[in-house]
Amino acid sequence: MTNPGANDPLHGITLKHIVTELEAFYGWEGLAKQIDINCFKKDPSINSSLKFLRRTPWARDKVEALYLKTELKKRRNKG
Template identity: 55%
Template sequence: MSDTPPNDPLHGMTLEKILLALVERFGWPELGRRIAIRCFNQDPSIKSSLVFLRRTPWARAQVEALYIEMKTRPSSTAGKDGRPRLFAPKQG
């Protein structure tokens, strides 16, 4: 058995942790824009989203893919805290 962590970016992550990380990073409006499902766009909550995602494999796959993309490809518009900047920094 090896002491190195597996290469799977979802290793040790629950669906709830993934969803919380995505909401923290993007917020509900942006998450709903990126993955157009009702539970992200109409009265969103972690609980209702988890119920839907656990019953809907295609939606869960999209959420997991967005999480992997977020982890492996940092945003070029992210600030020091990792959140997207709304405005580009002034030059000069």
């Protein structure tokens, strides 16, 4: 029996965790520079961003890709 999430690097990581980590790392302004979407530029908050990202698959894909890239960068700098 195989684990269905074994090949998914985001398995078990919530969107809220992803957005919170990215905001802590980049700040809202830096995050808006990385991904040009209004939920990061105009009156940003975790909750408003989550609401938008849950309804907008292309934006969520970009956020998840940035999270993976950022985590990889953090790990490289750590070790």
